[in-house]
Amino acid sequence: MTGETPLVAVIIEDDPGVRSLLDEVFLAAGFRTVLAGSGPDGLAAVAAHHPIITTLDINLPGIDGFEVARRIRRVSDTFIIMLSALAEESDVVLGLTSGADEYLVKPFRPRELRARIEALLRRTRLSAADKGTPAAASAPPxxxxxxxxxxxxxxxxxxxxxxxxxxxxxxxxxxxxxxxxxxxxxxxxxxxxxxxxxxxxxxxxxxxxxxxxxxxxxxxxxxxxxxxxxxxxxxxxxxxxxxxxxxxxxxxxxxxxxxxxxxxxxxxxxxxxxxxxxxxx
Known part of the structure; x- marks a missing residue:
């Protein structure tokens, strides 16, 4: 819609097939996507495009996903969805501790990913609505x-x-x-x-x-x-x-x-x- 800021998602994934699937899910959700195949490229994309949501694989060339998440957190408050075949509880804990907001195990269901995306967008909209509602602006402290x-x-x-x-x-x-x-x-x-x-x-x-x-x-x-x-x-x-x-x-x-x-x-x-x-x- 004219005048609206486009939703941006950065997809950091080295597997072309998974990257394409993620691209389809985000495009269907109304996002503009930026694709990166390595940790360094992903960090550069986050810094340049300021995404609302970033998906992040763990086994990446250059820098692993845990370290990428830590570095993203130094410069961005983008929501991070970590996607990995690593399913042990210790891996999930490490991912969330590194700065991820969500952790999905591969193979994931596109419908579940879409639900997580919509949930994160609801949080963004609720925050924006709280800031901009006339009631909030006019009510006494x-x-x-x-x-x-x-x-x-x-x-x-x-x-x-x-x-x-x-x-x-x-x-x-x-x-x-x-x-x-x-x-x-x-x-x-x-x-x-x-x-x-x-x-x-x-x-x-x-x-x-x-x-x-x-x-x-x-x-x-x-x-x-x-x-x-x-x-x-x-x-x-x-x-x-x-x-x-x-x-x-x-x-x-x-x-x-x-x-x-x-x-x-x-x-x-x-x-x-x-x-x-x-x-x-």
Whole structure:
């Protein structure tokens, strides 16, 4: 459509047959595609074309996919879908730890890949809609309780009372010395920026918005997919394990010890929630 920014996908795959199949799936989904057959070429394509989604094989000439993912994450917040014949859990964990948002095992079903693509696009649209809705622009900022005794020493970050362990602040969320801005997608811990992948950011935002309500792994997976949560929106065990891996990566980047958490606690057998604001650390 005239005036719309085209959707761009970078496909990093050395197998011509798989590369052609991926190209067909993305073209059918309305993307403009950029094809790369090696790690270095893929990195150059991401830097030049700023894709919304990047697919990434692991066994690539030049640089393997794990290292390519790590390098992409230094310069881009593109969604990374890692595609590989490596199906061991350790490989999946390494892929997600390297910066991938999704991990699909080859041979994959084109229909499943298309569903993952559409889920990532829903997340992109929801984020854009949140930023641009008239209601969001015109609504007054939610109440923030600031301790006047500490305000002078924390001018850029509100000090939250125990009654407001987690509060919305304009377009941000705060818990203890952790703050997240929904518009800029900036995360700060003690005023220092923390680099998160798009999936880690969205998981943290979901937990902050839920407050002390427990978020199950299935609920978090459905949220990432943009699903409604009804009986037909089933979540697989691999998807739940992926949430565990993303959560472990998130905690590590926040400097949060799961055995003595400051921000996120595990509710065994259920899921995750924010720590109580008055919990000792």
């Amino acid at each position: 939610p109440r923030v309780t600031v301790s006047t005794a500490s305000a002078a020493s924390s001018a850029s970050l509100p000090v939250i009372t125990a009654a407001d362990a987690t509060v919305a602040t304009w377009r941000g969320l705060v818990h203890r010395d952790l703050s997240l801005d929904l518009d800029t997608r900036l995360v700060l811990v003690s005023q220092r920026p923390v680099e998160l992948t798009p999936t880690e950011f969205d998981l943290l935002a979901a937990l902050l918005e839920a407050g002390r309500r427990v978020c199950s792994k299935a609920d978090l997976a459905r949220g990432l997919r943009g699903l409604s949560g009804d009986a037909f929106d089933r979540v697989s065990e691999p998807d739940k394990r992926a949430i565990e891996t993303h959560m472990a990566n998130l905690r590590r980047k926040l400097g949060d010890n799961p055995n003595s958490p400051r921000y996120i606690e595990t509710v065994r057998g259920v899921g995750y929630r924010l720590t109580s604001d008055d919990r000792p650390v």
